[in-house]
Amino acid sequence: MARAATTADAFNAVAEPRRREILDLLAGGERPVNDLVALLGLAQPLVSKHLRVLREVGLVDVRGDGRQRVYRLNAAPLKPIYDWVRPYEQAWSQRFSQLDTVLEELKTEEDGENGRDE
Amino acid sequence: MARAATTADAFNAVAEPRRREILDLLAGGERPVNDLVALLGLAQPLVSKHLRVLREVGLVDVRGDGRQRVYRLNAAPLKPIYDWVRPYEQAWSQRFSQLDTVLEELKTEEDGENGRDE
């Protein structure tokens, strides 16, 4: 087996920095492709290809407007990512990220730090 | 060019579901490799390889204990992911995620909603 397709889910689609940039730009408002090409400084076919991936995972929607194709953000597929990382936030927001296991510590809601095992 | 290495950053490392599982397990406490092998139901070399990737992006630390190697979560490298997705949360937490551009709408604070999909 090879690596999972970039279109497998939002996790894979968003692993590519350029695609994140595109989403960031679209977060500021819908835009036709050429706008993105100019803003990103990338070759047009490249942008189209990235947009295709984003389309296939549902992160963007397209709307035809004359000869332009206007892309619009659809952030919904990002939710699983947010839901997955959020619990880990505690880990780095606490000062003792080097202790045993942070998330476990949190379950006991501050406990004093004694080493227990699992 | 090919796709970015899985060890390029946390985004790429975490795009693989099994690696997320591993992190989830380690969130519950540090564990030796064989524990993970049993819990995941994967071949041992596979787990070792995934752990290597996680190590290279700094998401886990290892500690030798006799003949075992105990892995511990280090969530810090996940912060960039959290920081990147968080702003998008607004998009799906609002009921009009299908409108023009959600984040832009939010700037004007409430406006009206049309339900539509494709």
Place this chain on the structure above:
DNA sequence: TTGACGCATTCCGATATAGGAATATGATGC
């Protein structure tokens, strides 16, 4: 030492990516 255990690494194959170049498609205007 010998053997068993715990884990990591290497070799292999199939897959599919990002990017570049060239080309195709589609809508608009004349």
Place this chain on the structure above:
DNA sequence: GCATCATATTCCTATATCGGAATGCGTCAA
């Protein structure tokens, strides 16, 4: 129709993956 703009697609190469099988290596026990 024909030229042009806006965008998508195809062809190509280099690279790096995930997984399996086999093997290497360090540690512990007798």
